[in-house]
Amino acid sequence: MTAKVAPGQAGDDPATPTLTELLSQRAKDSPDREFLRYGEWSWSFAEIDDWTSRLAHRLIEVDGVRPGERVAIMLPNVVHWPVVWLATLKAGAVGVPINSSYQRADLAFVLRDSGARVVFTDADRADLIADVVAGEGVRVVDVADDGSEKFPATPPAAPIEGGALANLQYTSGTTGFPKACMLTHDYWVRLGWICASVTGLGPDDVLLTAQPFSYMDPQWNTALALTVGAPLVVLPRFSASTFMADVRRHRATFFYVLGSMPTLLSKQPPTPEDRDNDLRLVFCSGIPAGLHARLEERWGAPWREVYGMTESGIDLFSPFDDSDAVGSGSLGRPVPTKQIRVVDPDGSEVPDGEAGELVIAGRPMMDGYWNRPEDTARVLRDGWLHTGDVVVRRPGDGIRLVGRIKDMVRRGGENVASVEVEAALERDDRVVSAAVVAEPDETLGEEVKAFVQLAAGVPAELATAERIVERAGKELARFKLPRYVEFVADFPRTPSERIAKTALKARAAADRGVTYDLGARRGFLGIEVVHDVAVLTLRRPEKLNAMDVATRRRLASVIREFGTGETVRGIVLTGEGRAFSAGEDLDSVPSTEAGMREAFASFHDITRAILETRIPVVAAVNGIAVGGASEITLCCDTRIGTPKTVYYQPENGRGITISNASSVLLRRLIGNHAMRVVLGSPRIRADEALRIGLLDEIVEPGALIGRAIDTVVEWTPEGNTTALHLALLRPTAEDVEAAFAREDLAAAQAWESGVLAAGIQAFLSTRDTEKETST
Template sequence: MIVPSLPFTRAAARPDAPALRDDRLELDNAGFAAAVAAAAVRLQAAGVGRGDVVGLLLPNRAELIVGLFAAWRLGAAVTPINPVLTPVEVEHQVRDADVDVLITVDGTAPIDGVRPIAADDLGIGAPAPADPPPAAELGPDDLALLIYTAGTTGKPKGVMISHGNIDAMTASFIEHLDFGPDEHSLLILPLFHANGVVLGTLTPLRAGGQATIVGRFKADALFPAVEKYRPTYFSAVPAIYAMLSALPDDVEPDTSSLRLVVCGAAPMPAELIAKFENRYGVVLVEGYGLSETTTASTINPVAGPRKPGTVGRVLPGQQIRIADSDGNDVPAGATGEVLIAGPVVMQGYLNRPEDTAKTLVDGWLRTGDVGRFDEDGYLVLVDRVKDMIIRGGENIYPKEIEAALYENPDVFEAAVVARPHPVLGEVPIAYVSLNPNATTNTASLLAELPEKLSRYKIPVEVILLEEIPKNPVGKIDKPTLRRRPETAG
């Protein structure tokens, strides 16, 4: 496997070349390898070994990437954890992934039974250890990442990404995007997502380039970072491009270092693509993928022709079919479910054999997305089979919110749907009907949610109805709710 050994192969070839930085520290290749070796010593002392899972409960900072490579050196997998999750949500991921050691900012763990390590105690900046742990022999099927994605059952599930998946995905990006040793990523997406880890960090490192990690995204701080660090690309979601396009007219940054920018996570209006490209003079390529495909399966070509309104061509090494409900290919140009195959497709969902069997069928990943290929072989996404809401690039499944609402005994029925938003793309709103003699109200229902859900999952509005509409077979009729004026915004 190529990627796990990158800190050491890079140090051997070009020890003084830049590798990784954030706003606190800067590592060349030799320093990066020394940091990974020191962190591996610390993790090994904490009992981490082959087959274990290390949790990374950190904001965007260099220690997260160092910890990832250190765990891989020992043969362990990692699961990055969103630092804004509630303690209940963190505990679910930690328990589900069977995490024993958790790297945190302050060296404390929010749950019992887990050994914490402070990020500052990983040994970054210290001399390289004289006798670092030997590199574990890793094969393509060995588990590398557990990326947690919202589940239709209301609980996030762990997407099992192997080292073979990562090697295939990074190679595919390098070929399609023509990355080389001069590539420099400005990482603005969160590192608990596959995009931030794989496209934002591992791919430029494999290409021989470098990655600069910034903290939480702020629209007025991005272009100053571009001018300071001179990256060649960054990856973002439509909401970020909308905010950048809405900056005051007197914001005229020097974007000459940027060769391209990438957009994913949600469909981006063609008008917004044109607005961003025309204002800032940067090529924007839109793509499509899932955590289950280790980041992406299609991207528009950098050199063109680029087709706004599509998510581009199939990436090297992957296959996409458009199928009917029985899994049969539809006629050319017809609409159906998007199915994906290739070495980037996940191993499955951790501890969820039934979900895995429903999603991976005869070697094909059933995405739940509806699309078609145009006459030039570009993928056009038409709709989503699933009810997932994408708020500023964050995936939200309504059932998780509905489950939280149902914990209030006054709630009889709850249904969550998406409301369009000009910047975030979509936001959740909840329709609720109450039991007889209920005493709760919408304010009380909303006030209960911050203890159960991350802030981005909380509905922007709770609307009380005497009765939630049903379809002829008695199921909640979400299409009718989506047509209500409160939903349309």
Template sequence: MSEAAETAAPEVPSEPIMSVADAHALMTSPGTPFAMEETEVRGLKMRVWKEAKQNLRELFSVVKDHGDQEFVVYEDDRMTYAEFHKAAIALSHILKDKYGVQKGDRVAIAMRNYPEWPIAFFAGAIIGAVMVPLNSWWTGEELEYGLEDSGTSIVFVDEERAFSITPFAKRLGIKSVIAARASKLPDTDATVERFEEVLCPHADYAKLPEQDMPDVALDPEDDATIMYTSGTTGRPKGALGTQRNICGNVVGLGIAPVRQLLRYGQPLPDPENMPKRSMLLSVPLFHATGLHAILCGNLTSGNKLVMMFKWDPTRALELIEREKINSFGGVPAMVWQVVEHPDFDKYDTSSVVSVGYGGAPAAPELVQKIKTLFPASSAANGYGLTETSAASSQNAGFEYQAKPESCGPVLPVCDAKVVDENGNELPTGSVGELWIYGPNVVKGYWNKPEATAESFTDGWLHTGDLARIDEEGFIYILDRAKDMLIRGGENVYCVEVEDALYSHADVMDAAVIGIPHKVLGEEVGAVVQVTPGSSVTEGDLQTYVRQHLAAFKVPVKIELRTEPLPRNANGKILKRQLREEWGLV
């Protein structure tokens, strides 16, 4: 192990020297990188980041400044910022001129994390297209819904998604399915093209001409993204994000790392001389964390992103050593898989200086494990949803060590409160539903006014999570008010799986519950009442659900019963009783 890995991080000082409120006031004062100003957003007064880029065109414009520095590494492919800049602009002109994509048109991406993903995203974004990142784990049926609901005109895919989408692409009026890195294409009457023929092969990016972006005017409140999140009705909902949502998130990323140093009297970094970092991209780009925080955040800083074909902890350790990774993370499950890997000590991980995670509950002991194995690093977690455009609160470094059960205070531009069932704010320390307000909260749900009205009140997002907020403003997520579980960072709404089970002819009743899992957080379990005389098996139902829903939503355990499931006087299934019967409470 190198000398750097043997250098222990300083112990957390006994007490902070200033409050969170005082630190935020100092950090956001005029003239600082985190300066704020008040403005009107959709008729509501909000604090916004004064230095934030106003739209994705402005955000993309910084790419050219990073020149020949490496931007993306994937297997043996390496793409510089200069190559990325040329490729994205060239593709933006093709989208506009060849396919007629205009501001407001929807352009989808349904592919695994390939270097073509960010090229496609920014090519559409800089001409004002509303980008629709679709979950590449979805089945063809789920992808069909997302494409039809969004009204997508062009979709970028990988080989597997090309075969999933083409059966219905023509019916949906999709102009072209553009497939990256496909060894073969489906035989179909839909228009399917190779990414490398639409643009050019990766090796030729550097030969593309220098061009200006197509001239398109974008405002901060223009639509930018539709990102789908599972819905309580069984159908995913498209969270409609704005230019301000995604660009503001980039500024907010730096709050917790700086605040914890300030509060504990530690030297602050020089923003003019920040070293370039190398980050392992372990989460999907179709997630708000992957897109908003990691892709856009690192692009702005000129950092290197190292992609993986799929998540694998052994490959992660290999890449940490090979690429001298400074930062990695994802959901807690991924970090656990790395830190508990049987061959961990065989790899040089001394380059790691930051381990960050979110998207699912994290055990408090994880921060101590990180501190032991990566002594020169700082651990961080955070809380956010698709509807808050990634993180709305952060906990890092000394603050995280002091309060490892918390996901930190909200960002200075945000407000948070805990409310009762009638939306009335509760006193400090009380448990209730967490509501969040700020410029990072999305407009609402695409084409779903009723769902929007249910989840948004005067700019406040009803998170559906039960929480308490302490006297310093630190948030503690205690449970989920919505009937949902989180498996490895993926939201699984129970009703979605229950609906799939209900649609089977042999199922009379169904209840989905979470099964605790150390690595994944939770797995999907189900209790089902079958019809009299049914011969259906657990395996039959698992196969049936797999035909309709993504693999991560398929129950790993299904208990078959012939008796009715327990219900209360109002007819609601008593899931707590089912958990007790399974020994989970």
């Protein structure tokens, strides 16, 4: 029976230098003890030792594999995966794990880049592989009939040392094609040895893994099981809804989860059986700080952070007896075989408390990237691995992750770490998982965009997006809050369960989901894309949704952005609450002639933006449309209202002149009724608005937006000439600009006479009196 690796031995050299010798040792000292368990089937150390020896002979004698040659493994989580891997190592060859879900392009790249001579797979993938390697002399072996039975159960006489290459371990490849880390026997054995020491696991424990075996985690779990002589349970895949039931069923005492797994587990409904398990400890990477204590309390075992990379194995960990680590967000401290530094871009160490890149030296460590000397030199410099992770070191508090160097949003003059925003969003019970990326922005350079996967039953609507961001705003600085929220059903992921952001952004570009622009926080304009139609919602805190200059500028900019027709087929303009919108925000009324001109210019710009679009613009007038806001609807190609729609233009009575080229558009739409609407300033209700032509249709409130969207769809069939007809039917630019000039002149005369200022002041005084009376 093997003994535990003592806690103080983590920095020592492993007692056995290679994985193959470890397996041989376990087969001798514990031949009948369980080693691997898949479902209801299990195999002892001796059985796996014999099987891998026979298969190693087959590789050498049938396939002609020589020491150092590569053998690829493309299988799901079946027992043949570790068997082929260990047999490959016994033959003195190098294993090449391949993600079992790879398709032609990724598969072809890995096979050609690695130079694999043999590929082990199953019937589901054999034809694809054979097609990819046709004519290249690569043998494809179906593991269902590996032909190893006739070979001896003694290991081949292939000399293997600790420094011999064991794996070409391809990284997840979230940006471009993956790179292969060259990992030795010593890498794997030392990784298992260190984990055994810091966990205190022994032969009476039961290890469990659910990640794809092509990723490194099940492989270091295998090395750990061989080190301590404990069984390893391998699940077919990770399923948040069944994972803890499998932990109970197999009486697992240890597992490792990473990425979104802890969050997904925490969001499963609690059950009375949660603490009915044999767990002693859990390793995890990426525990949300706010969930940490709840995870431990719910399942009754300590969860501790461990940090590492494929390139370096294990680097940092939080000891299981360190209760101060719970909820701290700390990644822990270096394992005894590693040294760390936190450096600036020039390589100089930064003071404690300042953010810098984490660089690591020590063992285990990859030998470099296969066939990538330039990439190796970029990442491994003077013996230090540059991780690309931005961290902060605080005395007595370990290392805290801030984000990835390439996973930051540069918003204006501020750096926003995606991981920080993601953590804040995921602490919301409405959110299953989140991914934050940079969205190009003309003004700020980049804006913050969040892709959000919602919990079951949570509606993917504007109010949900607002509440999620509002909650995150209690933890984050305002500049870190997402401007854009796109709801997704799921995320593309790497084999390590990390969100593949490059693939996510590509998917969104090809087929955008329900998306909201919460830029309304800086201009009060909500943006939603539904069925390829942009729905723009005017909304302000005041009951009439009055618009200021910033709101109008933002509206014109967004209309121009969508108006090209490159991303949407039409625009719907509507309001929030009981009002479509009011015009000038009289709480920020112009106090100078220049301010007055700026106000008019911003109204004019909305008119230009609408009339220049190549797609239909529909006004969905949900309630009262006052002043300049009602004039905005005149620019639209149609106006659809509800029984609650009211048009009201009080300008004449307040000494304000019309804008938005209304002197052309009103007469064009409603003829002689324009005089009464402007000079008499009556409230025009829905039925009359329909009769005189201010409205083209009236529908029930609940059907308004849907009808507006349907109108856009009806007007933009495939192969349409909508853009040409819009140009023919809309007023000419010359007529509109002439109207602007007349209106600007009238506004200037009203300003010079003092009528405009007096009218506004009278309105404000009346409103203030009403407020005092009501209180």
